[in-house]
Amino acid sequence: MALHTANGEFRYDNEFNNKSLHLLVSKTYDDFVKEFKWKKSYLPKGSYGYDNIAMSIAYVIKHNNFTDINSSAEQVHLAWSNNYKWWKNVKPYILLPDLYKKPKKNFNDSRRNKLSMLSYSQLSKKDKNINYRMANIIINNYFDISNISSNEDSFID
Helix, strand or coil: CEEEEECCCCCCCCCEEEEHHHHHHHHHHHHHHHHCCCCCCCCCCCCCHHHHHHHHHHHHHHHCCCCCHHHHHHHHHHHHHHHHHHHHHHHHHCCCCCCCCCCCCCCCCCCCHHHCCCCHHHHEEEEEEEHHHHHHHHHHHHHHHHHHHCCCCCCCC
């Protein structure tokens, strides 16, 4: 099982204000499912989606003073963009197939390729809004983690 994001930037057991990244990912994924009406599925450590959420959380927390939601949204986009390009180019699921899972979607779709090359300021209002909503959820979870179950193995393993 993978112990850190595929690019090695963050360990899944990193703690932010006594909150494990794994626990924050679990809660944030649940909230993203509700907010964006995603179909909930198993999201294991070492998957592209898990790393996207982990990187977004870590970027927002490490690079932000939480006074400007737009700067947090910018960090969400930067984290996603860096993670997308890394998984697309390095292919950790080929290099280390026992640790990292092959994504369901291929990486070379034109929309994601284009978005990964744009800065936050260049995004459409719709895409900025998605990053803004994600940043808001991340910040709320970081500061209000007390309502999260202490059972970290609930659905993410």
